[in-house]
Amino acid sequence: MIKRRKTRPVYVGNVKIGDDAPVVVQSMTDTKTHNIEETLSQINRLHEAGCEIVRVAAPTEKDAKALPEIVKNSPIPVIADIHFSPRIAFLALESGIHGIRLNPGNISDEGKIKEILQECKKKNIAVRLGINSGSLEERLLEKYGYPTAEALAESALYWSEFFEKVGFTNFKVSIKGSDVLQNIQANKIFAEKTDIPLHIGITEAGPSGKGSIKSAVGIGILLYMGIGDTVRVSLTADPVEEVKVAYQILQSLGLRRRGIEIISCPTCGRIEVNLPEVVKKVEEKLEGETLPIKVAIMGCVVNAIGEAREADIGLACGNRSALLFKEGQPIKRVSEDEMVDQLLKEIKKMKESGKYGGAGDKG
Structure with a gap:
């Protein structure tokens, strides 16, 4: 602090x-x-x-x-x-x-x-x-x-x-x-x-x-x-x-929160999905979004589940699929082709719930 x-x-x-x-x-x-x-x-x-x-x-x-x-x-x-x-x-x-x-x-x-x-x-x-x-x-x-x-x-x-x-x-x-x-x-x-x-x-x-x-x-x-x-x-x-x-x-620095914070791992030989493309698509779709949440998009099993659990929502990827986590809990497994759409769908639900401040700013 x-x-x-x-x-x-x-x-x-x-x-x-x-x-x-x-x-x-x-x-x-x-x-x-x-x-x-x-x-x-x-x-x-x-x-x-x-x-x-x-x-x-x-x-x-x-x-x-x-x-x-x-x-x-x-x-x-x-x-x-x-x-x-x-x-x-x-x-x-x-x-x-x-x-x-x-x-x-x-x-x-x-x-x-x-x-x-x-x-x-x-x-x-x-x-x-x-x-x-x-x-x-x-x-x-x-x-x-x-x-x-x-x-x-x-x-x-x-x-x-x-x-x-x-x-x-x-x-x-x-x-x-x-x-x-x-x-x-x-x-x-x-x-x-x-x-x-x-x-x-x-x-x-x-x-x-x-x-x-x-x-x-x-x-x-x-x-x-x-x-x-x-x-x-x-x-x-x-x-x-x-x-x-x-x-x-x-x-x-934890001083203000406005908009989506994307946590994604660097590329390496362990990744089993096209992580750069997934991150790029998510970033483009969430451009301008003010919902103050943390989204983890992790590429392999080494840190994936831990990071996804710590975020508000996240994808723990591996073997051409991913576990979709929300509020620290896995909610479903999704294929590589559907992971972006499923993630965005859940983020939309989070915004509509009003629980996360809607278009607010935490800080």
Whole structure:
């Protein structure tokens, strides 16, 4: 059991972050925000995939002016991503937005930041204080020579103290870079010194395959250490993939359960069925299913029965057939040709029973 770091609560709209809340999954649209229809379409897709908070880019006045319509029609809280321009920040704050992301590395005027925070407090708008290795303040680059973990943590601590000095506490912090070990260390230093909730992730992680692995390592280690109240997996891919990978990471650590978890053994010379094909078919048929259950598809007698018994439902395969297990008990033997259909039929029954949470999320 992972013992999570105790943090104070922050609210982005109606979504609680920190304290005793489950780790929240976020993503960001890749549309031009001023294209309202396209942006809302993507937000709805993200919501269906399990995204709980969405960030949208607001680099221009045109984007900021689109925010009221987006906020009004979004099924989940919306955060405006603000860089460089305090003027656009103030426009965004008039839109009904649930949160804004501020990066002091590119809005360095403390007076303007104070004004933005005061307005956020009036309107009960949350702030994500974003510290990135690619936009660290000049004073820290001069002190450390390059963006070290210590430099990133020092920046986050400085600005957190600044926020609190001006009376603003409804904020979370993100400390991100593309270097996994640097990222872990920077977040660890910060986490040991405050109770401020942390949004974690590996920024610029890369394309889907490599980026997912890099994110799983960096995010997974931090979560195992109890650090992290909300996550984004940053991929050069469809944002929906970010949400899927985030839940897979959380599920692997027992922190959230959403959708089917397939347990299947590697291929080896003992297998007596076409296991890769069976797993592929099951995975394709269950794509998008939100029922939070564990499905074991095992290829031989060595571990098959044990793993199948431990799952909610499973196939223990061998000799061109399989024992179909449900809730730890064998219910029937099925041939290789019918095993996929029979497994799916039983999963459908499980969903219809309502016993397993239907389209719910355990965590």
